Amino acid sequence: MEKDWWKGKIAYQIYPKSFNDSNHDGIGDLKGITQKLDYLKDLGIEILWLSPVYKSPFVDQGYDIADYYAIDPIFGTMEDMDELIAEAKARGISIIMDLVVNHCSDQHEWFQKALADPDGEYADYFYFIESDTEPSNWRSYFGGSVWEKVPNSTKYYLHSFHKAQPDLNWQNPRLRQEIYDMINWWLKKGIAGFRIDAIINIKKDLSWTSLPADQEDGLVAVQAALANAQPIEPFLRELTEQTFDKYNAFTVGEVFDETEEELQFFIGENGVFSSIFDFKQAILGQKGNGWHDFDEPTAEDIKKSIFQVHERTDKIGVLSTIIENHDEARGASHFIPHADVDTASKKCLATIALLRKGIPFIYQGQEIGMENQYFEAIEDYDDISTINGYQVALKDGLSEEEALAVIGKYSRDNARTPMQWTDDTYLGFSDVKPWLMSQQPNRTINVAEQENNPQSVLHYYRALTGLYRHDTYGSSLRYGAFHPLFEEVENVIAYERRGERRVQVLTNFQAKAQTLQLSQPIEEVLLNNLEVLDLDKDDCLTLAPYQAVVIAVS
Ligand code: TEU
Ligand code: CA
Secondary structure, three states, X not given: XXXXXXXXXXXEEEOHHHOOOOOOOOOOOHHHHHHOHHHHHHOOOOEEEEOOOEEOOOOOOOOOOOEEEEEOOOOOOHHHHHHHHHHHHHOOOEEEEEEOOOEOOOOOHHHHHHHHOOOOHHHHHEOEEEOOOOOOOEEOOOOOEOEEEOOOOOEEEEOOOOOOOOEEOOOOHHXXXXXXXXXXXXXXXOOOEEEEOOHHHHOOOOOOOOOOOOOOOOOEEHHHHXXXXXXXXXXXXXXXXXXXXXHOOEEEEOOOOOOHHHHHHHHOOOOOOOEEEEOOOOOXXXXXXXXXXXXXXXXXXXXXXXXXXXXHXXXXXXXXXXXXXXXXXXXXXXXXXXXXXXXXXXXXXXXXXXXXXXXXXXXXXXXXXXXXXXXXXXXXXXXXXXXXXXXXXXXXXXXXXXXXXXXHHHOHHHHOOOOOOOXXXXXXXXXXXXXXXXXXXXXXXXXXXXXXXXXXXXXXXXXXXXXXXXXXOHHHHHHOEEEEEOOOOOOEEXXXXXXXXXXXXXXXXXXXXXXXXXXXXXXXEEEEOOOOOEEOOOOEEXXXXXXXXEEEEO
16 A cells, blocks of 8 residues: 555544434444445545544543443444445545544543552553642643542542543553554554544643643643643654554544644654644634633634645645534534525535645535534533533623523534434434434435535535546645635635646635636636636636635646
8 A cells, every 4th residue: 555545535524423323222323334335435535534433431422432442332343343444445435543542431441440459550551649639720621620539549530631531641651552552453453544532632741730720710721731741752653653654554633732843743754643633723713711702713814724724734744624523613603604604605615625735524414514503401412511611601700591602602512413314303314312413403404405406515515526536637636735826815715726737726705796817717617616607808707705616727
């Protein structure tokens, strides 16, 4: 297999609990995914990332792993997994799994053994710290202290996320070896690589030094302590050499806030990962005080962010790009102004996202333009982070109604509801009540309807991914350089992909028309999200609101 086999490919993320239920229990499963592989192939998918399917108590929806070598029974069996890998492969689709090794579940055998003997060898798989009181004032990602008392002991253990997700001690060579063995076991099985969860958190400030509080609870976000942590490089270098390198695996790291230097280390020549996600657009407008303190991103913000990201990164390595994932609001609801959300604007957003340089990850349902979901009450939400976000908003003085509105916008459950296959009672996802569902799903958005509608968002996504396979222009879109165009024209997001050929992507991300003077004649129109093309004899192209046009120039 070629070294960089994954470059220029199109990826898709599945949230297994909510993709397709094959055995009538209201929970998506592996057989359900296998049944939909032809759908994914038709969509042009080449890499498939599964969010965790390992054995788990699901406190954080599978990101709390109780056994890395087992499939959770709600998803099926190891045979189902082998079948999925083989069937995907037969369709030219590589499967990557979620690698969650900053922490495991408190139900994992290692942690159970550690609890049984807080001074024994397994305690050293975790951070068990002797202390009269919490060793530091760090706040976990899901709220509250990162420290929890070890029962029947004078020690505390560290959890950067939920208390049911104890952090693993990467200082311990035995723990590291266990992780490498597990990774190699999966790679040997035939998976093509991993998306690597929360990986920057494996480094710790081992002096457990408290920092100035950033909120009234006296705590400080645990991220702040990463600045004083021991270097992460030796761990990741060893990880890669012991595992991924041997299998030529594709790896994509979940990395936030990387410095220029770290970028080199992660994805540069000799980088430890194949790629990392570009989260710069996802976090636009975040001010660090919680979901209730958030500025909505404008078209200009999005454009500046994308241009800056490519300027900074393309000379170093390959990014994986998203507009949404299982931790974010739906892209259509997040990036398009509320009044403008429709088929045209969704296609416009899709054009920008899929044709920019990098490996685009389409999140399940994005390809039909699924939007944020309505939940009536806080009790209807499942996600622990949402419940925390709600409490933080209340503490900051918002009314219950206001707090609910805020989480309605940013809750992770917006993206975690069932995939909408049909307009049936349970959306063609299941024939019984799904594990999570909005009281008022927008049933008009569904695969069955869009299959029959050539103007649909789904057909448009197929056309976009079809361009990657275009005989003449495909390779320029997959591998070509990224050059901003019309940077100074407000609310126009446009760029050229330049490889052997030149392809220009011109989008008007606003509710009013905008004229562009093209610098050369159009050779061929490769894609247009509207029926009209307003071009005069002097190569003045007037884009209608949310029009997206992809053209070839010589
Ligand atoms: O997310 C890590 C992370 O730092 C954030 O995305 C965070 O979970 C989110 O902003 C809180 O609202 C990864 C996974 O993607 C996420 O689903 C898990 O909950 C988390 O790790 C813990 O494994
Ligand atoms: Ca099921």
